[in-house]
Amino acid sequence: MWVVNDERCSMAWWDLGPTWLAAAAVYFLPGLLVLVCAGVRRLPLAALAAPMSATLAGTAAVLLPFAGVPFTPLTYWLAAATAALAAVGARALWRRSRAYRPLVLGAQGPLPAADLGSVAAGAMVPLGIAVAALIIGYRFMNGFGSPEAFSQTFDNVYHLNAVRHIVATENGSTLTLGNLTAASKGLYPAAMHDMMALLVMLGAPSVMAAVNVGTIVMGAVVWPLGCVFLVSRIVGYRPIPLLIAGVLSSAFSAFPYLLVAFGVLYPNHAAVALLPAVLALAVEALGVSRTPPTSPVAPVIALAAVLPGLALTHPSTIPALAAFAAPAIINRTVLVWVEVREGTAKRRAAVGWMIGTAVYALVSLALWIVLRPNLSTAGWTSFQSNARAIGEILSSAPMGTTIAWVLLPLTVIGLYVCARQLRRYAWVAGMFGVGAILYLVVSSWSNGAFRDFVTGIWYTDSYRLAALLPLVTLPVVVLGGEWLIWRLRWVVGTALHRLGEKRLPQLQRLPERTTAAVGVAAVLAMGVAAQGGTLSGVQERLRTIFATTPASGILSTDEVALLREVPAYVPEDGVVVGNPRTGASLVYAFSDRTALAPHIFGVRTPDEQLLFDHWGEAAYNPAVCPAIERLNAYWALDFGDKEITPRAEPLSGVRDLADGSAPGVELVHSVGQARLFRVTACD
Known part of the structure; x- marks a missing residue:
C-alpha cells in the first residue's frame, strides 16, 4: 500500500529479505564460484567476487542472444557454472604443465598478530568492512526513505525502463539496449541493468526496489571490499591500516553517494564501486605492491577476467583505470633502472619496461580518444577558481560540499608520508595527483579544447570526476591515519611506562596490546567523527531527490x-x-x-x-x-x-x-x- 500524504511506500526495508538474498546470489555467488575454482582465497576472493559476477552477467547477456537463449537467472548461473568448469580444467592443465608453478593471487597467510593477538588481528578486516557497510547502507536507506522510492531526475526515466525492458524481453545485451525500442537499438553498457533485472526476475517487488537494493549492495559492500583490497596492495596485509581503509571508505561524500544524489548516474556508480578491486589487480600485476607476487601471471589473468565486467558496467572507468595505474608503471620502470645501477637487475629488463611503458602510453591515449562520447550534449562548464578546487581536493569536499575535517589532516599527513618514503609510495602520491588534476581541470580551468580533451570522456562533468577522488584519496588517508595511530600509541605507551615508574608499577606489566587497543579505538573514533556535516548534507540531498511530492520533477x-x-x-x-x-x-x-x-x-x-x-x-x-x-x-x-x-x-x-x-x-x-x-x- 502506498501512503499518499508523505509520498512514501509503507513497505519497509526488512520486508525485502528475499530480495537481499537474491542480491547475494546475483552479485557475489557466481563470481565466488568461478574464483574458488580458480584457486583464489581470502580477501582477494571476497573483493573480486562482484567484479567477476559483473563480467559473467555482462558477457552472458551479450552472447546469449546469438545462440537464441534468453537471459534469465537460470542461464546466468549456467554461464557461471560453465566458467567455473573452465577454470577447473585450466587449473588442472596448468598443474600438469612442465612449467608449473603455483599461481598465487594476493597476500597469503594469516594477518600478522602484531600486539593485538591473533584473534583480534584477524577480526580487523571484517570489522572495517562491516562498519562501512552498516554506515553506508544506513545512509542510503535513510536517504531513499522507502524501498519503492525513486530518483526524480532526468536519467532515471531511462534506467528504470531499461531494467523493465530486460525483464520483459529477456535480452540484456550491451549491443542492443540503446534507447529501448526496435528503431533505436544501439550500444549502452548494460551489466548493471542486467544484474538489477535479475533481481526483478527473482521476485523483487518492483523495479524500484531492485534498483535500490542493487545500488546499496554496490555502495555498501562492493566498494568497501575493493577499497580494503586496494590498500592491502599498498601497505601489506596488516590489521590497523586495513581497518582504517574499511572504516574510512564510508567517510567520503563524493562516493558512494554523490552519483546517486546527482543524475542519477547508476552505471557510473556501479562501475566506480568495482574500480578499486580492479586497480588493486593492476598494481599487483605491475609488481609495485607491498609484497610483489612471485609471478605476475595470476594477477594478469584475474585482471583480464574482471575487465569486461568493468567495461560493460561503464566504459569510462577503463580510461580512469589506465590513468590511475600510469604512476605505478612509471614508478616500476624507474625502480628497475635504479636496480640496474645497483647491479641487482639486468639492463635488458629496464629496456623492456621502458618499451612497455611507451606501449602503455599509446594504448591509453587511444582509449582516451576512442571512448570519448559525443560532447554535443555535454553542457557542463567550469565553475570555480583553481585555489578553491585545490582546497576541495585536499579536504575531500568536492562540488561545494562541507569540508571533511577528519580527512583533511589525514590527507596532508599521508602526502607527507609519501614524500618521506618516496621510493615505496611515489606512485600512491602520483595516483592522487592524477585524480586531483582531472578534477582541477574539469571544475576550474577555462572551457576549451584542452579541457575537453582531458575530461571529455566524462562529458566534462565535474560530478563524475569528483566521484573518482575518494578512490585515490583513501590510500593517502590510510597512510596518514596509520602514521597518526602509531604516534598516538607511542604517546600512550610512554605515558603508561612513566606513570608505572613513578606511581603504579603494575602499569609496566600491561601487555603491549593495551596500546594496540587504543589504536583500534582511535580508528573507530575517526570513523564516527567523519560522519559529520558533509555526509549529513549529501544524505539530505538524497532525501530530496528521492521524495515524491505533488510537485516532483518527474512524477507527482x-x-x-x-x-x-x-x-x-x-x-x-x-x-x-x-x-x-x-x-x-x-x-x-x-x-x-x-x-x-x-x-x-x-x-x-x-x-x-x-x-x-x-x-x-x-x-x-x-x-x-x-x-x-x-x-x-x-x-x-x-x-x-x-x-x-x-x-x-x-x-x-x-x-x-x-x-x-x-x-x-x-x-x-x-x-x-x-x-x-x-x-x-x-x-
Whole structure:
C-alpha cells in the first residue's frame, strides 16, 4: 500500500529479505564460484567476487542472444557454472604443465598478530568492512526513505525502463539496449541493468526496489571490499591500516553517494564501486605492491577476467583505470633502472619496461580518444577558481560540499608520508595527483579544447570526476591515519611506562596490546567523527531527490498513484502513448505496460511519431487509427505540460486531452490532474 500524504511506500526495508538474498546470489555467488575454482582465497576472493559476477552477467547477456537463449537467472548461473568448469580444467592443465608453478593471487597467510593477538588481528578486516557497510547502507536507506522510492531526475526515466525492458524481453545485451525500442537499438553498457533485472526476475517487488537494493549492495559492500583490497596492495596485509581503509571508505561524500544524489548516474556508480578491486589487480600485476607476487601471471589473468565486467558496467572507468595505474608503471620502470645501477637487475629488463611503458602510453591515449562520447550534449562548464578546487581536493569536499575535517589532516599527513618514503609510495602520491588534476581541470580551468580533451570522456562533468577522488584519496588517508595511530600509541605507551615508574608499577606489566587497543579505538573514533556535516548534507540531498511530492520533477503523487492503477485498465499487450518528458513513459517500469517511447531520446518510427503528434485526432485524421491498430496503442497518459527537459519537439498528440476538445477519446481513470485516456474512435 502506498501512503499518499508523505509520498512514501509503507513497505519497509526488512520486508525485502528475499530480495537481499537474491542480491547475494546475483552479485557475489557466481563470481565466488568461478574464483574458488580458480584457486583464489581470502580477501582477494571476497573483493573480486562482484567484479567477476559483473563480467559473467555482462558477457552472458551479450552472447546469449546469438545462440537464441534468453537471459534469465537460470542461464546466468549456467554461464557461471560453465566458467567455473573452465577454470577447473585450466587449473588442472596448468598443474600438469612442465612449467608449473603455483599461481598465487594476493597476500597469503594469516594477518600478522602484531600486539593485538591473533584473534583480534584477524577480526580487523571484517570489522572495517562491516562498519562501512552498516554506515553506508544506513545512509542510503535513510536517504531513499522507502524501498519503492525513486530518483526524480532526468536519467532515471531511462534506467528504470531499461531494467523493465530486460525483464520483459529477456535480452540484456550491451549491443542492443540503446534507447529501448526496435528503431533505436544501439550500444549502452548494460551489466548493471542486467544484474538489477535479475533481481526483478527473482521476485523483487518492483523495479524500484531492485534498483535500490542493487545500488546499496554496490555502495555498501562492493566498494568497501575493493577499497580494503586496494590498500592491502599498498601497505601489506596488516590489521590497523586495513581497518582504517574499511572504516574510512564510508567517510567520503563524493562516493558512494554523490552519483546517486546527482543524475542519477547508476552505471557510473556501479562501475566506480568495482574500480578499486580492479586497480588493486593492476598494481599487483605491475609488481609495485607491498609484497610483489612471485609471478605476475595470476594477477594478469584475474585482471583480464574482471575487465569486461568493468567495461560493460561503464566504459569510462577503463580510461580512469589506465590513468590511475600510469604512476605505478612509471614508478616500476624507474625502480628497475635504479636496480640496474645497483647491479641487482639486468639492463635488458629496464629496456623492456621502458618499451612497455611507451606501449602503455599509446594504448591509453587511444582509449582516451576512442571512448570519448559525443560532447554535443555535454553542457557542463567550469565553475570555480583553481585555489578553491585545490582546497576541495585536499579536504575531500568536492562540488561545494562541507569540508571533511577528519580527512583533511589525514590527507596532508599521508602526502607527507609519501614524500618521506618516496621510493615505496611515489606512485600512491602520483595516483592522487592524477585524480586531483582531472578534477582541477574539469571544475576550474577555462572551457576549451584542452579541457575537453582531458575530461571529455566524462562529458566534462565535474560530478563524475569528483566521484573518482575518494578512490585515490583513501590510500593517502590510510597512510596518514596509520602514521597518526602509531604516534598516538607511542604517546600512550610512554605515558603508561612513566606513570608505572613513578606511581603504579603494575602499569609496566600491561601487555603491549593495551596500546594496540587504543589504536583500534582511535580508528573507530575517526570513523564516527567523519560522519559529520558533509555526509549529513549529501544524505539530505538524497532525501530530496528521492521524495515524491505533488510537485516532483518527474512524477507527482497523483501520477504515481495513477501508474499503480494502470494495469487494471490496460491489457498486458497494450501500448500506452505518453510524453516521455513528463514521466508518462515510466508506465513501463511502474505498471509493466509498454510505453510508446520508453526513453526521452531515441529514433521514432513513422507510426510512433504520428501518434505522438496526432493521437488525439483519431476521430477526424484518417492516418491515426491505422497506426493505433498496428501498434495496439489505444491508451494515452496526460501528465500535463510540465517537462523534466523541455525540447523543441512538440509531442502535441497527447496534450490537452482533458479539456474535452478531442472527440473519440474517453477518460478511463484519473487521480487528481493525472489522467488515463482510451481512444474510442477506432473501435
